[in-house]
Amino acid sequence: MSSLETADHPEKLNRVVIEPLTRVEGHGKVTLLQDNDGHIRQARLHIVEFRGFEKFIQGRPYWELPVLVQRLCGICPVSHHLAAAKATDMLVGTQQLTPTAEKIRRLMHYGQTMQSHALHFFHLCSPDLLFGFDDEVRHRNIVGVIEDYPEIARQGVLLRKYGQEVIRLTSGKRIHGTGAIPGGVNKSLDRHEIDYLLKDIDQMIRWGKDAVELIKRIFFEHEAYHLAFATIDSNMLGMIGDNGAFELYAGGLRARDRDGKLLFDHVDATRYTDYIREEVKNWTYMKFPFIDSIGPENGWYRVGPLARVNNCDFFATPLAENERQVFRQLASGKPVQATLGYHWARLIELLYCTEAIKELLHDPDISGTELMSRGEMQGCGVGVLEAPRGTLIHHYEIDDEGIVTRANLIVSTTNNNQAMNESIRQVASTWLDGNELTEPLLNQIEVAIRAYDPCLSCATHAMGKMPLEITLVNAKGEVIDRLEKGATGLIRRALV
Template identity: 70%
Template structure:
């Protein structure tokens, strides 16, 4: 396998930034949340540094401390307006463990699974049709005013309409399972507070075949776009990484539950079927001074070699099968594309995403046909425990929710590793790949900058979810004189200690002597 990291890793931090020209892409468009990319260019427009920054800040891990555990599934889903269901269910899986429940009733599990398939369907449709299809349909260099969903509506009304209606169907599945289209409350500790009524089922089931047909069309579209200019699509923002996801006990794709599987770039297992409650033994997080977002890595491989990708590309690569027939056929074709090795092309995220869209459409029909979603056994209970860890495959990738509670049932500690955080290192490497391949020595133009955004959009990042620690962000402040010379410098480390960079930090205060 070619080493695609060559030449890009040193672009994380330039040696001497004094003479470099700064170009910022801010705000990033057609992504969830607020982020920016900064590029430092030398006199010959060669890129010396490229970074993806997340500029917003959420603080959830901190402000849920002291709150009751039973409100977590509802509170933490406010992290996001696009995939709140994933946070709702991730937290619910964790609080199931807190109330001593390891297995739900069939009705509760199927209602939750149906909710999650609806969520993934609507999120994937939103991402592919609304956010990414303008680049893919019109090309990187299309006029900015046209390169958006309105442009798609004008030029390809059928495609745009299908995208809107696919998303609407997913939202309706969420409504009947979660109680509301956005920020529902159905998943409660040990189960659900409502089942699906026959009337609700009958509203949606007649539409299921049409949705499957449109999902097949979306998959064909994603493939056609990728194969139109295969060589450039294959190399665009390409990096070779490890991949991580949940898989079912038989190796099947499972978005709701399973064990952790990590594969190296050659497709060999790093670990497999790991109980996700042991995630701390396998995944660590690194903090860097220039980003609000942490950098997770596979512990046994270290911070650099241990970087991995999550999300549709990882899931369709790591699983051994998909248990719905149309999506399984598509998976086999996908893996054959890389001679059954891992498909590493960043733009193949869209292909994998549409395979999952089809899987969701098929899975929703199967569950709507299952009478157990209308059952009456909704909840179970057990002996209270002092912690719980819930892991789920959110649309954008593996999502970890970890809570500890005291004997009063109030949260004492929380750790959330969200999908976009898992992809942080990979996204940074992908934009450096684009910078090296497309920028060096050329005059910076809007279409060039859009290439950076296209690389980021392929991952479907949700930037708002990704920053949530409070009081731990390392920060460095520089004071410059009128000539731009540094007068003094101050920093705060990840423990909140403040000091000068060349002295030991003090927890009590800071040196402002010079």
């Protein structure tokens, strides 16, 4: 763990705050403590929201879980919808979903992973990657991308739209649908709906491939820099298919250490508490999960696209598998630890989703009529899947009447908590240390965080020209510098 987590005498240091973080989902802030020589002594990512879903879901009937808890998020609610649905499958004693139910849920999940990844790359991160981290702030946004690269922006918007259409047809609505219910789904697809999606799928696969080519071109333009920026060595955790295939919806958990050695494999995800524990720290609302066998100091890990593409043995679709092999060459077979590799891995996953959607659209099971299967009620249900941002765990207990008595949610971003903190510390010590802090330099902190695609609140998302104020206070508590970014995006140095 980095030594920049807690400074010895914070009261003697100057404090710089980046608040709110922009172009991420939710609200968070970063605090940096500098000594009088400008050296960074402490860097922390704080999550400043408190949501309370685990508490207020208590007392509600279990069948409301998939519909209520998905309201955590407007970006990837399907993840919460399906994780809760999987947990309620256990509650209603479903041993095996019908083929139609499982495939409709997979289709929904691939659609949402596709749209979420497209949103993240094109809308939120492409401005940094296309224009440079130090580009003028008024230009470094999606509008700038539309102006300078209209075709890239168009493809991003339409890729996301397609994913949203898959969600609409499988769950009833583009956002916050009701498709997955305890023990199955409430609809399958009819011929008209399948043909509607088939019409554009080949175009989506082509654009998915183009997106991977784009990130490769960007990455290799400044390969050494991109390999080094915010890079940390970490363990990796993710879901894996029975045969080692890349998996997003159902499978065991696999963890590798920093060198790629297996820590555990094909672990029953519903027994996550045997392998993962959580630590609480007094300076943030977000917990710090770690692999129990290694301990909190070194047991933290990364989840999400980087971990999944590193962890799996292969992709089951040809184009994504080709791209995985290219990606893995970056580290000569060891796990790719480059934090900006998240973007690359994310777009390989987007490509995979387009291919997997096409396969499912040709599968007759998605028009089946057997939608539900149920058994004996159980008191405890755990649902685990790979959300776009990483491993997502929903864990519920109910009483004899079916009322929720306990809930525990470990969301993807929580899994990446320590890793995001380590990445910003790497950036702070490498690029900011000893320098006068400027907006472009501080944006590098945000670039490191954005790579993880965090969902800080899982419900709101801040984008673009959020008001930003950076204040530098010296050891005597005197304000010696202040930068303000107004709602118009203009930055000015305040008189102090």
